[in-house]
Amino acid sequence: MIDYTIDWMPENGAELEANMNEAFEKIVEERERGISGYYFLPQDSRMIVEEVEATLLPTQTVQEADTVVVIGIGGSSLGAKALDGVLRSITPEAKRMVFLENPDPVEVSEKLESIDPDKSLFCIISKSGGTIETTTLYKIVLDRFGLRPESEHKERLFVITDEGSILHRYAEEHGIKSYFIPHNVGGRFSVLSAVGMVPLTLAGYKTCDILKGAQQIVKAFFDRQADHILQKGVFYAGHWQDYPMNVLFAYGSFLEDFAKWYVQLWGESLGKIDAQGERVGLTPLGHIGSVDQHSFLQLIMEGPRDKTVTFLKVEHFPTEITIPDISLKHIEKNDYINGHSLGELLDGECEATWESIRSQGVPTDGIVLDRISEENLGELILYYELLTSVAGATLGIDTYNQPGVELGKKILVKKFH
Amino acid sequence: MIDYTIDWMPENGAELEANMNEAFEKIVEERERGISGYYFLPQDSRMIVEEVEATLLPTQTVQEADTVVVIGIGGSSLGAKALDGVLRSITPEAKRMVFLENPDPVEVSEKLESIDPDKSLFCIISKSGGTIETTTLYKIVLDRFGLRPESEHKERLFVITDEGSILHRYAEEHGIKSYFIPHNVGGRFSVLSAVGMVPLTLAGYKTCDILKGAQQIVKAFFDRQADHILQKGVFYAGHWQDYPMNVLFAYGSFLEDFAKWYVQLWGESLGKIDAQGERVGLTPLGHIGSVDQHSFLQLIMEGPRDKTVTFLKVEHFPTEITIPDISLKHIEKNDYINGHSLGELLDGECEATWESIRSQGVPTDGIVLDRISEENLGELILYYELLTSVAGATLGIDTYNQPGVELGKKILVKKFH
Numbered sequence: 001m002i003d004y005t006i007d008w009m010p011e012n013g014a015e016l017e018a019n020m021n022e023a024f025e026k027i028v029e030e031r032e033r034g035i036s037g038y039y040f041l042p043q044d045s046r047m048i049v050e051e052v053e054a055t056l057l058p059t060q061t062v063q064e065a066d067t068v069v070v071i072g073i074g075g076s077s078l079g080a081k082a083l084d085g086v087l088r089s090i091t092p093e094a095k096r097m098v099f100l101e102n103p104d105p106v107e108v109s110e111k112l113e114s115i116d117p118d119k120s121l122f123c124i125i126s127k128s129g130g131t132i133e134t135t136t137l138y139k140i141v142l143d144r145f146g147l148r149p150e151s152e153h154k155e156r157l158f159v160i161t162d163e164g165s166i167l168h169r170y171a172e173e174h175g176i177k178s179y180f181i182p183h184n185v186g187g188r189f190s191v192l193s194a195v196g197m198v199p200l201t202l203a204g205y206k207t208c209d210i211l212k213g214a215q216q217i218v219k220a221f222f223d224r225q226a227d228h229i230l231q232k233g234v235f236y237a238g239h240w241q242d243y244p245m246n247v248l249f250a251y252g253s254f255l256e257d258f259a260k261w262y263v264q265l266w267g268e269s270l271g272k273i274d275a276q277g278e279r280v281g282l283t284p285l286g287h288i289g290s291v292d293q294h295s296f297l298q299l300i301m302e303g304p305r306d307k308t309v310t311f312l313k314v315e316h317f318p319t320e321i322t323i324p325d326i327s328l329k330h331i332e333k334n335d336y337i338n339g340h341s342l343g344e345l346l347d348g349e350c351e352a353t354w355e356s357i358r359s360q361g362v363p364t365d366g367i368v369l370d371r372i373s374e375e376n377l378g379e380l381i382l383y384y385e386l387l388t389s390v391a392g393a394t395l396g397i398d399t400y401n402q403p404g405v406e407l408g409k410k411i412l413v414k415k416f417h
Numbered sequence: 418m419i420d421y422t423i424d425w426m427p428e429n430g431a432e433l434e435a436n437m438n439e440a441f442e443k444i445v446e447e448r449e450r451g452i453s454g455y456y457f458l459p460q461d462s463r464m465i466v467e468e469v470e471a472t473l474l475p476t477q478t479v480q481e482a483d484t485v486v487v488i489g490i491g492g493s494s495l496g497a498k499a500l501d502g503v504l505r506s507i508t509p510e511a512k513r514m515v516f517l518e519n520p521d522p523v524e525v526s527e528k529l530e531s532i533d534p535d536k537s538l539f540c541i542i543s544k545s546g547g548t549i550e551t552t553t554l555y556k557i558v559l560d561r562f563g564l565r566p567e568s569e570h571k572e573r574l575f576v577i578t579d580e581g582s583i584l585h586r587y588a589e590e591h592g593i594k595s596y597f598i599p600h601n602v603g604g605r606f607s608v609l610s611a612v613g614m615v616p617l618t619l620a621g622y623k624t625c626d627i628l629k630g631a632q633q634i635v636k637a638f639f640d641r642q643a644d645h646i647l648q649k650g651v652f653y654a655g656h657w658q659d660y661p662m663n664v665l666f667a668y669g670s671f672l673e674d675f676a677k678w679y680v681q682l683w684g685e686s687l688g689k690i691d692a693q694g695e696r697v698g699l700t701p702l703g704h705i706g707s708v709d710q711h712s713f714l715q716l717i718m719e720g721p722r723d724k725t726v727t728f729l730k731v732e733h734f735p736t737e738i739t740i741p742d743i744s745l746k747h748i749e750k751n752d753y754i755n756g757h758s759l760g761e762l763l764d765g766e767c768e769a770t771w772e773s774i775r776s777q778g779v780p781t782d783g784i785v786l787d788r789i790s791e792e793n794l795g796e797l798i799l800y801y802e803l804l805t806s807v808a809g810a811t812l813g814i815d816t817y818n819q820p821g822v823e824l825g826k827k828i829l830v831k832k833f834h
Contacts, residue, residue, distance in 0.1 A: 102669075108759060297685075297821065351832065
């Protein structure tokens with residue numbers, strides 16, 4: 001269960017209502033016209049999960065593997081990494097996941113050292129099929145481990161891409177098993193497609209439950225039973241010039257990759273040139289509590305009033321530590337925390353920080369998970385995707401493209417020719 | 418060697434010159450009046466390093482240890498973590514470092530599992546001496562490992578704090594070895610004090626060389642041989658309303674913790690209420706290339722013109738991988754990269770992204786390290802501290818305090834009483 005709260009005072013009722021209705025209608029239209037297809041993933045991806053469970057999990061290759069290597073970058077890795085980061089704590093039996101993303105020779109060398117190819121499954125993920133980082137890292141993996149796709153090695157290779165892409169055609173050439181991403185689902189909205197579901201299912205996560213949680217909020221949203229999403233998205237987009245930055249303050253180190261996933265989703269979707277040719281956009285910032293109270297809180301408290309802050313927290317942790325009843329001489333003032341759990345301290349810090357930021361008139365809101373579960377994470381993913389769509393619809397931009405990244409790709413190719 | 422470039426056109430010469438001189442004079446005054454003391458650390462900390470090297474490194478306890486555990490948060494951990502993250506690649510023989518920072522029961526449980534107390538050294542670091550997260554995690558460590566500070570266990574305990582703090586008094590009570598932080602050096606400016614130097618020296622890093630690199634840029638700055646720092650700081654502060662956000666785009670995954678250190682330094686120093694009672698501030702964002710080209714580049718390229726971008730890169734990596742000459746059928750268009758090194762690809766991505774962002778009129782600048790070395794990292798640390806001081810002096814704020822974090826601390830204590 002997730003509890004959503006919005007702390008700012010509701011604005012003019014009739015106008016807000018009209019803006020919410022307008023955003024809602026746009027999204028219904030986007031869905032009906034197939035402009036974006038992520039709304040259907042919670043249902044459609046069940047087939048993929050069931051197929052992986054029925055045909056791959058029982059094989060000797062998968063059974064004997066202890067590692068799932070994801071070769072992909074950006075939308076092809078961030079989502080699965082975020083889910084692995086959070087769900088690992090309740091799924092200790094899941095196979096280890098290694099993400100080969102950044103073409104950084106130091107990091108890649110270290111990660112390759114840790115991989116035993118005979119006990120690994122490799123997912124090569126690229127929507128377009130031609131992502132330079134991904135195909136390059138794949139070549140390095142083939143070379144380093146002597147993998148020959150034309151041999152029985154192909155049983156440990158899985159390709160996830162758009163149907164008909166150059167990567168799909170490569171896979172067909174060698175008989176490598178391929179899974180497809182719907183054409184109208186962009187990378188940053190694709191974690192609940194084969195992009196996330198195949199590697200996470202191979203690793204042993206309960207992906208069906210992730211989809212179940214996601215489906216619940218899709219249904220609630222389109223039934224107008226989750227209007228808080230509309231309310232928040234319309235507020236953020238309507239005030240983008242007052243509050244150009246949105247901070248996600250997530251309490252728990254395991255949420256670090258989730259915060260990165262949010263930054264990609266929000267930043268790449270909502271920084272655009274609008275229909276009038278104006279540059280508009282909201283800048284996402286991901287921070288982790290309580291660590292970043294010692295880093296970023298001062299700026300939120302006393303710096304310019306240019307940020308909204310969302311607190312994301314979990315009520316009950318799967319692991320707990322009781323703070324021992326030790327009194328350190330001269331530091332007795334801190335004994336008030338003895339006997340409490342470490343999770344209670346973290347939660348207390350979140351509540352105290354939230355209260356102090358709210359007291360400064362900063363628009364705050366909260367997302368409180370009762371516990372870490374597959375359903376909750378699925379819901380959280382879809383919640384943020386819907387919120388992004390609402391904000392984009394209100395801003396009057398194309399939420400789903402990313403034309404600004406093409407120039408750099410062209411310059412790169414020229415540099416090496 | 419580090420090469421610094423500024424891409425934006427110089428502004429009105431006489432005015433710029435006057436602003437740079439004014440900022441410089443303020444910093445000279447801050448130094449002379451002892452308002453901040455970090456300028457002296459590169460020289461003063463040599464004694465600490467030499468003492469640790471002479472008296473601790475040869476002991477059996479240190480020799481047999483394979484892990485240095487840092488118990489600290491914010492300014493007490495981020496700096497050492499940043500240096501460990503970067504220098505590890507050229508110092509593979511250094512002892513493993515574990516940072517106990519966040520009071521997150523999931524993460525702490527996992528890290529405690531990985532610690533063998535008989536082969537570990539524990540640095541308990543808190544400037545005030547009473548940081549609730551730090552004293553709590555210390556109690557958990559004492560309890561979990563059955564460490565008794567009154568026994569010979571104290572040989573593996575080290576306290577780093579302000580002289581006379583409650584933590585110092587606690588250490589004295591038990592005869593635990595203490596190191597001090599100068600009173601006029603705040604947490605986020607303290608990495609070159611005992612805060613960073615003691616754990617890093619214990620781990621086996623060449624800390625003297627870090628200090629040497631730092632000293633070079635302090636000298637250059639006060640000799641007016643590094644005026645690019647003044648130029649950049651004055652520009653950022655003078656245009657804080659046009660460009661309220663400063664992005665550090667660092668190429669290399671090993672720079673991730675360095676980017677976090679920068680975010681703390683910049684955010685906590687430069688988000689303030691100024692002498693006129695106005696809220697002013699610059700918001701730092703840390704991003705890692707090339708990964709975040711797939712996440713944040715679109716927003717920089719087409720979103721509002723509200724950001725400056727600094728590119729940080731390394732020319733030569735200590736480890737390299739040659740991209741094998743493999744042609745993937747149907748993906749031959751990517752063969753242009755074959756035979757190059759992975760570092761060349763990363764560098765090419767940096768250059769291409771830099772060029773594409775510059776083409777949009779975004780103010781960009783560059784920091785290029787010829788290689789990863791202790792001297793370069795020491796210089797980079799001090800460069801950013803000086804830049805922060807220049808920006809703060811130009812903004813007319815107190816760069817070195819953090820009054821905004823006190824309210825949350827008070828609310829926290831009340832919650833548990």
